[in-house]
Amino acid sequence: MATDIPQGSVLGPALFNILVSNIDNEIECSFSKFGDNTKLCGVVDMLEGRDAIQRDLNRLERWACANLMKAKCKVPHMGQGNPKHNYRLGGEWIESSPEEKDLGVLVDEKLNTSRQCALAAQKANYILGHIKRGVTSRLREVILPLYSALVRPHLEYCVQLWGPQHKKDMDLLEWVQRRATKLIRGLEHLSCEERLRELGLFSL
Secondary structure: OEOOOOOOOOOHHHHHHHHHHHOOOOOOOEEEEEOOEEEEEOOOOOHHHHHHHHHHHHHHHHHHHHOOOOOEOEEOOOOOOOOOOOOEEOOEEOEEOOEEEEOOEEEEOOOOOHHHHHHHHHHHHHHHHHHHHHOOOOOHHHHHHHHHHHHHHHHHOOHHHHOOOOHHHHHHHHHHHHHHHHOOOOOOOOOHHHHHHHHOOOOO
16 A cells, blocks of 8 residues: 655655554554555465455555545465455455565566566666766776666665576676676676676675
8 A cells, every 4th residue: 555755855754654653553464664655464365364454454444534645555466376356445446466566676476586687687787888888987996886886786676585596587687797897997808707706796
């Protein structure tokens, strides 16, 4: 469930935290609050689990109405054999989503990370392309800090959660780093492993 908060305000986040402090009163299922997003999770291997989630959604809808807020929800159904029950928020059915971005990480219903790897590599490669075109120097002292500050964070963001398990995904991320290290003058003749060792970097 997403709830909107004005951006750029100094007091806004503190006041918002006070406002949502009681949003999880009487909630039965697992409930998490992150900034302006909330996550309601439950096991639905039996009908009691489905009913518990629906009761919590009803409570959240009543809370949103009482606090003059509009709730926006999507339901990702996780796990094999998930019965994929339908849920309502107020008088409307909630849209089911095969994949959802959660705190910047794309998660699909099978917990497959390939799409997240592709997006991370695409974003990092895009920035690396700008560095290659916009920076004339190929000195280590110039390229390495730019790569470390602007490119690599995209390849490592929340990687503890979505760490790739398929070789093709690992190779995709590693290819971006390989391309970056090749930009540095004087290291072109070295292998990828030697370049990483020379630069004090580790394999992704």
